[in-house]
Amino acid sequence: MKTYSHTLPVNEQIAGRYRIQGVLGEGGFGITYRAWDExxxxxxxxxxxxxxxLGVRDSDTLTVIPRANREExxxxxxxxxxxxAKxxxxFQHPNIVRILDHLEAHGTAYIVMEYEEGETLAERxxxxxxxxxxxxxxxxxxxxxxxxxxxxxxxxxxxxIKPGNIFxxxxxxxxxxxxGAARHALGEHSKSISAIVSGGYAPPEQYSxxxxxxxxxxxxxxxAVLYELITGQAPLESVERSHHLTEGEPDPLSPAAQAGNGKAPDWLLTLNDRLLRVPSKExxxxxxxxxxxxxxxxxSREMPAVVSKFEEAPAVQGTRLVTEEERFGPDRTQWARERGPGLIAAGVLLAVSILGVTVYLLLGRSGERPAAIAGTQAAVIGLSSDGLGVRETVPPAIGAGDGLPPIVQAEAAPNEAEWYSRVSKIDTGFGYQLFLRKFPEGSFSxxxxxxxxxxGP
Structure with missing residues (x-):
């Protein structure tokens, strides 16, 4: 760990509970420590x-003292x-820092957070x-x-938001x-705007x-972060861009569609340029x-591959092909044949595709997943050569202690935070069902x- 000035010494105790082990970083608004919760x-x-x-630490008492005329x-x-902090x-979300405690001591305030192993995006x-x-x-x-x-x-x-604030x-x-809410409020109160913006990542409205x-x-x-990830370059400061545009000059920032050409799909580059519009309404x-x-x-990009996996998946024990007449009855089958076989097929394929994409994205992209997908208790649907058929899969019995459908047992589950992060990315009802069966009383349940x-589905 680096050595900084004006920091609490190693082994100093805060509130009789937290023992300082070292300094993780220091900025204009405060100091970050690693500590041991005793x-x-x-x-x-x-x-x-x-x-x-606004303040300085007394080297003898370790108390933080406001500077002259800056007490308020x-x-x-x-x-x-x-x-x-309050x-x-x-929040109890896998992508938001977890606050454990907040307190006042040494003449100032402290926020206690969960310790995580890793690095910032800037470091990466x-x-x-x-x-x-x-x-x-x-x-x-x-x-x-x-x-x-x-x-x-x-x-x-x-x-x-910037790479240094993404862990x-x-x-x-x-x-x-x-x-940065507290920094923003303090900046507005003290008129010290320079303390609350990060050049290149802050839009023009944050400068006023x-x-x-x-x-x-x-x-x-x-x-701005996305632009840097794609192009390898941080964007120009928004106030500089705003000045050029106000003067009727071209935007000095090369659009993502140009700077990132060939490095990302066109739709993502277009989205990136929309996110970086100088006028907030755009x-x-x-x-x-x-x-x-x-x-x-x-x-839409991954769905064809998922449907292909379903079609290639071997049938499991207890599977049989159900005809249209058995499934829907002669009257409904006749209506379907006369009025809308295309609609039925489209609806069926849409349902299986949604299910497939959910499973495919949730469990990963390994090439060994078709059998696990075929083992799900949901229906595996396909088109037979002589018409629309539904292959109804009878799921293997779930043991008394299992508590999970076979589809979840196909791979060792990650921890709850990672599971929920995957599920929330997919954002389907099926995904949330899987999560709740795995973690019925979890932190994110x-x-x-x-x-x-x-x-949705």
Whole structure:
């Protein structure tokens, strides 16, 4: 760990519970420590409120003291800091940092968070020295947007999304960290705007105390991160772009469609350019809008491969072909043949495709999945040579202690957070059902039930 000035020393105890082990980082708004929770005997991350412009630590007492004539600003920021912690503590989402505790000590405030092994996206990009692959980018965007959607639904904004504030677990799953609401409030209060924006990632409205902000503000930052992932270059500052456009000059930022040509599909480059529009009204206005677009393109691309896997899947024991007459009766079968065989086939294939895509994306893309898919208790549907048929699969009996359908047992399940992250990316009722059967009383079960009740197929 690096050595910093004005930090708490190693082995210093906070609130008689958290023992400092070292410094993880330091910024203009505070210091981040690794610490040991002596009550629960586990590692935690602790963020200390210590904006350098407003306060300083007494080297003898370790107490943080407001600078002269900045007492009011320091106190205002401290209150907002704790308010932000209380707001974030409500979230239990795999892509939002988990707040465990918040407290006051040493004349300042502390936020205690779950400790995770991993690195920031900024560190990952620096280590790799280049761009990320398309699948990795899409996975990252879906996870971030799912977490951000929950933040926006609670009436909050992140306000400081950038690679340094996206933490990647060892599994690759991202966490949104270091929210900027308290910094934004303090900046507006003290008129110190420079302390609350990250050049290249902040849209123009964040540079003015009168700028109207909303979900579209965070979506600009998502677009800036996406631009860097695709092109390998961080975008120009939005105020510079805004100045050129106001003067009637061309936008100095090369559009993603040009800078990322050949590095990502055209639809993703077009979406990236929409996210980076300087006028806020020209950007997507909500996470759901972006999520729908990404999912629709991803599913439409992968669906043919999934249907092919179903067609190639071997029949399992207890499977037989059911004719139209057996399934629907002679009257309905005659109507189907005369009025709309195409509609029936389309509907059936749509249903199996949705199920297939859900399973395919949820369990992964290994080539050894067809048998597991064929073993599901859902019907496996195909087109026979002499008409439409339904192959009804009788599922193997589930043991008393299993509690899971065979489709879930095909592969060792990841932990709950990773499972829920996968399920929320797919966002189908079938996916939430699988999750709830695996984790009926888990940390995310309540949210999964809510999403299931309002979800699609």
């Amino acid at each position: 009550h629960l005997e586990r590692l935690v991350v602790i963020k200390e409120y210590l904006p350098g412009e 600003d320091f106190g205002f920021g401290l209150k907002r800091y704790l308010d932000e 707001s974030l503590a409500r 990009l620096k280590r790799r020295r280049g761009e990320m692959g398309e699948e990795e980018i899409l996975d990252l965007c879906l996870s971030l947007l799912n977490g951000l959607r929950e933040v926006h639904k609670a009436g909050l904004l992140h306000r400081d 990647l677990r060892k599994s690759g799953e991202p966490l949104l960290i270091d929210f 105390t009168r700028g109207k902000q909303g979900p579209f503000t965070d979506l600009y930052a998502i677009g 950007r997507p206005q909500a996470c759901d809008e972006v999520l729908r677009e990404i999912r629709s393109h991803r599913v 309540e949210e999964a039930r809510r999403r299931f009740n309002g979800s």
